[in-house]
Amino acid sequence: MQFDQAMFESKLDAMVREKVDRIVNAMLDAEADEIANAARYERSGGRKAYRAGHYERSLTAKAGKLGLRVPQLKGAVFESAVVERYRRREESVEEALI
Template identity: 50%
Template sequence: MPEPIVTFNEETLKSDLRELVRRTVEDTLNGLLEEEAGDLVGAERYERTAEREAYRAGHYERSLTTSSGEVTIRMPKLKGMRFTTAIIERYRRRETSVEEA
């Protein structure tokens, strides 16, 4: 029987794919939170406008357990306004699909 031309470790491939999906979920959530903060403030980062309603005051990190694994999200902090997001419920630490499982 001929030798296989290409060999791969299936466990390593699965592990790499899981990490890729987890990082993609993390980047997507962080991007959405940044956009939402920009919409609430009325200006992007470092932008000066007359319509500005609040100021950015950094971030704090928070973990969220998803079906893709645990991700670290950077929640924006605002000065002059409370940051409320429609993406993740306040005090939520797990995605609902994880709680159902």
Template identity: 45%
Template sequence: MSDPIVSVDEESLRKDIVELVRKTVQDTLNALLEQEVEEMVGAERYEHAAGREAYRSGHYRRKLVTTSGQIEPDVPKLRGATFQTAVIERYRRRETSVEEAIIETCLAGVSTRRIEDVSEILWGAGVSAGTV
């Protein structure tokens, strides 16, 4: 018998797919935020328009834990108006499904320390005992 011609490193493939999904979620969220700020300002990026409501003033990074892992979307800043997005709730640090999973594991009787460890493994971001 001959040796197999193609060999697949399943662990490496799995990590690449997880990273691809996480990057896709982050890029999609960034695109949604850009679209929302364009509608609010009344002009595209670097566009000079007479009827502007506000002016762009850069971005800031924000950490958000999703089921795909921790992402850092670029949230636009504005001058002359307050940018409030419908995509991410204000002061929200975790996706709702992540919070529901934490609540369910706590109600099932899992210890706080184990919840911290499991959240680190699943989502790449630990959850403090106070949050649990």
């Protein structure tokens, strides 16, 4: 039985990148729900904004290049605490480049 270390590491990196991608996108959706004061497709009298789709954005992190789906809102401005506006790289990646 042979063990291919490089293949194992590449598969592991892909799995980590996929999980981080899912988690960050879920956090962005949760923030949009909080700003709108209602979940997606939820009928609520206290709703402050409505969902207006997503736009694609990339973010380079230690895990690799992430494909983010940033929510858009009607009636409110979506500002995320997870990903800063106009930020394309995570701070740890910028420090590594320096």
